[in-house]
Amino acid sequence: FVGVVIANYSENKGTALLTVDQRRWLDLKGRIKLAQPLHIPPRPERNVFQALIYDITQHFYFKRFIVFLVIANCLMLSVPWKDDAHMYILAGFSTSFTLLFFLEVIMKMIALSPAGYWTSRRNRFDMFVTLLGVIWIILHYSTTRDERINSLGYIVIVLRFFTVTGKHATLKMLMQTVVMSVFKSFFIIMGMFLLMLFYAYAGVILFGSVKYGYNLGRHANFETAYNAVLLLFRIVTGEDWNKIMHDCMVSPPFCTTGGNYWQTDCGNYLASIIYFCTFYVIITYIVLNLLVAIIMENFSLFYSNEEDALLSYNDIRQFQNTWNLVDINRKGMVPARRVRFLLRLLRGRLEVDLERDRLLFKHMCYEIEKLHQGGEVTFHDVLSMLSYRSVDIRKSLQLEESLAREELEFNIEEEVAKLTIKNWLDKCLKRIRTKDHSNIIFNLRATNEPLFTVTELTLTNPDNEESKEEGQAPPRTRKKGHVELRTPVIQPPSSSQVMAHNLFIR
Known part of the structure; x- marks a missing residue:
């Protein structure tokens, strides 16, 4: 049935x-x-102490140690807290675990900075549970025995168990699957x-x-x-x-x-x-x-089988790591112009080879920048675009979705072709203008060449007379294309020129 x-x-x-x-x-x-963005701030390189704390908190064994502490804390629920002798021992262990978790929060806030720590939902939930544990410690040791305080301690331990799901990728994906099913x-x-x-x-x-x-x-x-x-x-x-x-x-x-x-x-x-x-x-x-x-x-x-999947969890994980490098503000959104840099960093099945797939790279950039009006794009927008480009849409998509996608890609190809032709024509016009400009400059230089020589006389001075007496000619220093102006000898006009001038005036 x-x-x-x-x-x-x-x-x-x-x-x-x-x-x-x-x-x-x-x-x-x-x-x-x-899939969701990782929201992990980059390693601080300027501060040595902060970088050391960052390496410790991001280390594999540190995460496993925290998971071990969470499981050990949850095992305390298997022992009843009604007996006074057991209650003091269990309360002491719970206090120790809570203080260790509080130390973990402090270390992560130092490593990631308070703003970087707050960007992660998992970190916010860890802080909330840890603060509840601190409140329980204060109430437990400052008041008399009360069952409501013990109930608060039980709630803190149960909530602490759910923090384990965010410390491992597989458990996190499993928890997200349950939430999506609900x-x-x-x-x-x-x-x-x-x-x-x-x-x-x-x-x-x-x-x-x-x-x-x-x-x-x-x-x-x-x-x-x-x-x-x-x-x-x-x-x-x-x-x-x-x-x-x-x-x-x-x-x-x-x-x-x-x-x-x-x-x-x-x-x-x-x-x-x-x-x-x-x-x-x-x-x-x-x-x-x-x-x-x-x-x-x-x-x-x-x-599902990873081999049969179009994109494996490893490919999505690599995209998450690459997105984490580009998303500086850890908001899950980046400017559209920054997607070009993101596509250059991708590896694996989502990698775009700029040497062989340069036209595909242009299509992707146009789809992101123009369809989103040059604003900000989300994590899922870029990942969906890459997934469409990585499959055969005629086989994988259903009829209506396939027709809509083919129409979109045709429009993108047409617009990219127009832009390519426009850029090519602009370059050609620029070259032609540059060539014409150089020809004009060359012609102007050619017209400035001297077409006649000017007879110049030098002023008489003792040195020239001595040189003439010695029979040596003065050296010529004028270069070709230059006119050296010297003091010319002004001769008085002749009588015929004076008569012609007077007749012209009359």
């Missing part, structure tokens, strides 16, 4: 009709939803609760005044809706539901009849059989099995 319910659930959801590649793609999308089954749980509420009110009407029996008594009855809901939760677990059904079948002479339905404490044989059998079949064999189907579907992501 369980297999039939799970098979029908898969068929109605559509997963039973998918191909192998399409199922792998759905598994990959589930893994991407489970969210996916929310509507089924609500439907089950409404169904139980309906049966509870019906039980109050049918069996609210039935006489107590062997199992129907002060703690298990249908006298009020609250008691009826509690009793139905007990029946869901399968505990003695058939005995309660027989107690609701009580009939004379084992009960007292009355003038009407409200004055008798007898049960109803047929109503009891229909009521309890239908409730148990609907809740236990149908609704609970739907919950099992949802949980099995989510756990299939966790226990």
Whole structure:
């Protein structure tokens, strides 16, 4: 019966009709939803002491030692705290464990800085539990013995156990799978609760005044809706539901009849059989099995074969480490322009070879920068884009999703081609302008070459006269293309030139 319910659930959801590649793609999308940024600050290089504390807190053996302390602290719940002699010993051990956990918080705050420590949810939860433990120590040693204080200590130990899940990647992924299963089954749980509420009110009407029996008594009855809901939760677990059904079948002479339905404490044989059998079949064999189907579907992501997966957990882990280098503020979001640097750092299946896949690199950058309007992109946006680029969309995606993705990639290719042609034309125009500019400069230089020579006379001085007397010519220092101006000899105009000038004036 369980297999039939799970098979029908898969068929109605559509997963039973998918191909192998399409199922792998759905598994990959589930893994991407489970993945989260690491929020681990980088190693401080400037401060030697802080770097030393960082290395200690991030070391493998230090983490295992903290896990050992958590498990040892949880084992203390196996011993009762009622005896005074045991209570002092257990309280001493609990105090020691809490102080060690408090020291761990202080070391991490020194290594990561208070702001870096606060960015991680796991660290915030650890601090909350540790502060509760410190409050318990103060209350335990400052007040008299009180059971409420011991209850607070139990709560602190139980909460401390959940901190182990964040200290190991596998346990963390397992816990996230459980949480996702609860969210996916929310509507089924609500439907089950409404169904139980309906049966509870019906039980109050049918069996609210039935006489107590062997199992129907002060703690298990249908006298009020609250008691009826509690009793139905007990029946869901399968505990003695058939005995309660027989107690609701009580009939004379084992009960007292009355003038009407409200004055008798007898049960109803047929109503009891229909009521309890239908409730148990609907809740236990149908609704609970739907919950099992949802949980099995989510756990299939966790226990799926790594070789058959499109992206393994190791690939996602490498992307998380690379993202942690780029996400400086530890917000889970980076500027779109920084994705180029992120893509250059990737390794493994998500690696982009810039020598062979330069065009693919341009397409990825355009998809991130233009589709997000140059703003900030999230961790899952970049990981989803890389997952789309790492698979064959025609085989892995369903029809509607495949058509939408092909249209998007076609638009991206078209826009990238336009930008490439535009950049090429701009470079060509720049080269042409540079060449024309150089030709103009060359022509200007050519026009500045002297086309005639100027006869220059030097002033007479004693040195020149001595050189003339000796018969040596003065050396020529003028270079080619330069005109040396010297004091020219101004001759008076001739008489013919003066007459021509006077006639021109008249």
